[in-house]
Amino acid sequence: MTPQPITHHIDDALLMAYSAGTLPEAFSLAIATHISMCDECRATLESFDAVGGQVMEDQSPVTMNDDAFAKTMAMVGKQSIQRPKPANDIPSVLAGYIGGSLDDVEWRALGGGIKQKIILAGGDATARLLYIPAGQSAPDHGHSGMELTLVLRGAFKDETGHYRAGDIEITDDSVEHTPIADMGEDCVCLAVTEAPIRFTSVFYRALQPFFKI
Amino acid sequence: MGMIGIQTLEKDSSLNSAMDDRVVSEDLKDKADPVTIKTADQWGSYLEAIKSTHDVAAFEALFGHFAPRIKSFLLKSGADTNLAEECAQEVMVTVWNKAHLFDPTRASAATWIFTIARNKKIDALRKASRPEPDELPWGPDHEPDQTDVIALQQETDRLGRALAELPEKQRKLIERAYFGDLSHRELADETGLPLGTIKSRIRLALEKLRHAMS
Numbered sequence: 425m426t427p428q429p430i431t432h433h434i435d436d437a438l439l440m441a442y443s444a445g446t447l448p449e450a451f452s453l454a455i456a457t458h459i460s461m462c463d464e465c466r467a468t469l470e471s472f473d474a475v476g477g478q479v480m481e482d483q484s485p486v487t488m489n490d491d492a493f494a495k496t497m498a499m500v501g502k503q504s505i506q507r508p509k510p511a512n513d514i515p516s517v518l519a520g521y522i523g524g525s526l527d528d529v530e531w532r533a534l535g536g537g538i539k540q541k542i543i544l545a546g547g548d549a550t551a552r553l554l555y556i557p558a559g560q561s562a563p564d565h566g567h568s569g570m571e572l573t574l575v576l577r578g579a580f581k582d583e584t585g586h587y588r589a590g591d592i593e594i595t596d597d598s599v600e601h602t603p604i605a606d607m608g609e610d611c612v613c614l615a616v617t618e619a620p621i622r623f624t625s626v627f628y629r630a631l632q633p634f635f636k637i
Numbered sequence: 638m639g640m641i642g643i644q645t646l647e648k649d650s651s652l653n654s655a656m657d658d659r660v661v662s663e664d665l666k667d668k669a670d671p672v673t674i675k676t677a678d679q680w681g682s683y684l685e686a687i688k689s690t691h692d693v694a695a696f697e698a699l700f701g702h703f704a705p706r707i708k709s710f711l712l713k714s715g716a717d718t719n720l721a722e723e724c725a726q727e728v729m730v731t732v733w734n735k736a737h738l739f740d741p742t743r744a745s746a747a748t749w750i751f752t753i754a755r756n757k758k759i760d761a762l763r764k765a766s767r768p769e770p771d772e773l774p775w776g777p778d779h780e781p782d783q784t785d786v787i788a789l790q791q792e793t794d795r796l797g798r799a800l801a802e803l804p805e806k807q808r809k810l811i812e813r814a815y816f817g818d819l820s821h822r823e824l825a826d827e828t829g830l831p832l833g834t835i836k837s838r839i840r841l842a843l844e845k846l847r848h849a850m851s
Contacts, residue, residue: 449768456768476748477748477750480747480750481797485706
């Protein structure tokens with residue numbers, strides 16, 4: 425990816441949660457894709473990883489089993505390390521989810537030239553690609569929780585600003601917005617939304633073994 | 638960077654005490670350039686030894702320090718004893734296998750090992766995967782600049798001290814976030830974390846890498 429003048433970034437709370445590994449996969453996908461295009465957020469993420477390293481370092485050690493080292497030595501060299509395949513128009517992490525480049529996507533028409541492709545529908549969040557023809561406005565989409573919109577191609581603007589390739593918009597349900605694609609180029613975005621109600625509950629599910637809820 | 642002298646002294650004393658009971662291979666001792674080894678991340682130099690010579694003694698020393706902390710971290714994240722033990726071993730296997738990917742200009746050994754433990758935690762406890770940002774490819778013959786390695790380590794130490802000095806309540810909040818005991822909604826945008834200097838250090842390392850590639 426060529427470095428671009430990215431002006432809309434991921435906020436610290438989301439980056440920290442991504443570093444901690446507590447976000448639903450769909451959210452992590454949008455964040456990983458943005459970071460692949462944005463050195464600024466990559467540097468912030470790696471700082472949060474340093475915080476995580478320090479938190480781990482500060483834990484009081486818990487004794488390992490007597491045979492732990494021997495068992496570990498018996499396993500080294502046997503894990504396969506997979507390398508993601510390179511893609512040339514989008515970060516590899518996203519290419520892995522859509523099975524190739526943006527030109528290979530099998531879109532589903534939503535009317536008015538607007539198309540979408542759901543690429544990840546978990547119980548807690550959904551990631552989709554949105555295709556908005558140049559000059560068109562995206563369908564009115566009410567969402568009940570947080571939404572991340574990452575521009576992959578083209579640009580759009582709405583009530584909150586102008587977003588170009590690599591920019592990410594973070595909105596919650598208090599924001600009513602109608603994205604309109606710039607003239608000149610069709611706009612493709614990765615949009616991630618929380619599934620209503622269940623998003624909060626996923627954290628409780630994660631906590632169950634911890635609190636025995 | 639006029640603070641090298643003082644930082645170095647502090648680092649030395651803490652490292653020496655932590656290392657007293659560790660077995661260090663003769664190979665490492667012989668090669669040890671006193672400036673490099675004592676000022677840079679010592680655990681990082683062990684990772685380098687695993688990468689370059691498959692040094693088992695260096696790996697055992699790393700294991701002795703990190704495996705019990707990884708296990709502790711996983712227990713607090715909700716794993717039971719067996720799972721935490723098993724995962725800590727698997728994390729150390731990955732540490733060995735991926736040692737060649739460690740970049741000491743961008744992360745300390747503890748930071749890098751944390752990211753492996755974190756991914757193992759998501760995989761084993763949440764049965765989920767975590768999409769990872771694309772790795773920045775190395776330039777043709779990228780050799781880490783020792784000045785950058787030392788500077789990064791100093792920023793990491795400073796961050797560690799700043800964390801330790803945070804008010805108890807704030808520090809516990811950050812711990813809870815990393816144990817997965819706090820949703821991102823509960824995370825205030827202002828965590829009170831002093832990320833500024835370490836962030837600019839990492840930013841610089843990324844720029845150098847980009848420059849080496851172009």
